[in-house]
Amino acid sequence: MMPPLLALQGVSKSFGGLEVITDVAFNVEAGGRTALIGPNGAGKTTLFNLISGVYRQDKGSIALSGEDISDIASRRRIGLGMARSFQNIRLMPHLSVTENIMLGQQARAGSLADMLTPLSLFGRTKWRREAEELLGRMGLDTYPGEVVATLPYGIRKKIEVVRALAASPKLLLLDEPAAGLNPTETAALSDFLAEIAETGVTLLVVEHDMGFVRSLCDHAVVLNFGRKIYDGPTGSVQEDPDVLEAYLGRRNRNEDAAASAREGIHAA
Numbered sequence: 001m002m003p004p005l006l007a008l009q010g011v012s013k014s015f016g017g018l019e020v021i022t023d024v025a026f027n028v029e030a031g032g033r034t035a036l037i038g039p040n041g042a043g044k045t046t047l048f049n050l051i052s053g054v055y056r057q058d059k060g061s062i063a064l065s066g067e068d069i070s071d072i073a074s075r076r077r078i079g080l081g082m083a084r085s086f087q088n089i090r091l092m093p094h095l096s097v098t099e100n101i102m103l104g105q106q107a108r109a110g111s112l113a114d115m116l117t118p119l120s121l122f123g124r125t126k127w128r129r130e131a132e133e134l135l136g137r138m139g140l141d142t143y144p145g146e147v148v149a150t151l152p153y154g155i156r157k158k159i160e161v162v163r164a165l166a167a168s169p170k171l172l173l174l175d176e177p178a179a180g181l182n183p184t185e186t187a188a189l190s191d192f193l194a195e196i197a198e199t200g201v202t203l204l205v206v207e208h209d210m211g212f213v214r215s216l217c218d219h220a221v222v223l224n225f226g227r228k229i230y231d232g233p234t235g236s237v238q239e240d241p242d243v244l245e246a247y248l249g250r251r252n253r254n255e256d257a258a259a260s261a262r263e264g265i266h267a268a
């Protein structure tokens with residue numbers, strides 16, 4: 001049987017003696033669209049940083065396609081098929097759209113020859129053509145020469161995703177992609193990410209907007225105080241008693257309370 005694309009086992013992490021991730025285990029299957037959700041401070045960003053190698057876990061293991069990557073540096077995880085976007089856009093504002101995508105291509109460069117590619121005119125032309133092709137496939141080819149800083153926020157968010165895609169990942173980690181977007185931009189981003197998923201890229205998304213999560217993701221993992229409290233279909237996450245309690249801080253025993261809790265999760 002194929003191993004899961006991403007597998008976490010017994011992952012724990014402390015900062016200064018305070019454990020913020022406790023014994024977390026879950027799988028992300030290839031081709032899936034998984035949401036990582038939970039109340040503020042639940043540990044979602046920390047877990048993302050552990051998965052992408054920004055932090056090293058104190059206990060447990062993280063495997064990509066069955067290979068233990070626990071000791072592999074963040075940069076090398078990109079070469080193994082993992083890329084991420086950031087909560088705050090990390091594009092180079094004064095470079096053009098195409099140049100930003102080329103930086104994403106550079107991130108995947110594994111060999112010395114790859115790293116030297118942009119130093120030759122031929123290499124630069126090849127990368128530029130690839131970047132422009134990718135922008136075209138993603139419907140963003142109206143902006144290639146424009147400086148990123150001049151573009152609307154919703155477009156910059158998409159470009160941030162395409163920059164991560166330029167590293168040709170199998171697994172794309174997206175940290176609050178819908179944050180700061182209006183409902184129209186959020187719907188457009190959801191469609192955009194669904195198209196990316198259809199090309200075979202597996203998604204793992206940290207997101208607060210439950211409407212966005214429900215429209216995009218089929219699988220949800222919920223964290224609360226650094227522990228996993230739910231791991232299952234997105235469709236039933238809002239009915240789960242542990243999830244309701246996590247968002248409300250108490251267990252709901254009647255319908256009115258459950259309904260208001262669902263709204264609470266919706267608004268979270």
Ligand SMILES: Nc1ncnc2c1ncn2[C@@H]1O[C@H](COP(=O)(O)OP(=O)(O)OP(=O)(O)O)[C@@H](O)[C@H]1O
Binds near residue numbers: 047
């Ligand atoms: N580098 C750090 N040093 C110390 N404590 C940290 C560090 N990073 C995170 N924490 C703590 O870990 C806990 C989890 O934070 P984290 O940012 O992972 O939560 P989150 O679920 O992403 O929250 P939010 O939804 O608000 O972004 C918090 O109590 C936070 O203060």
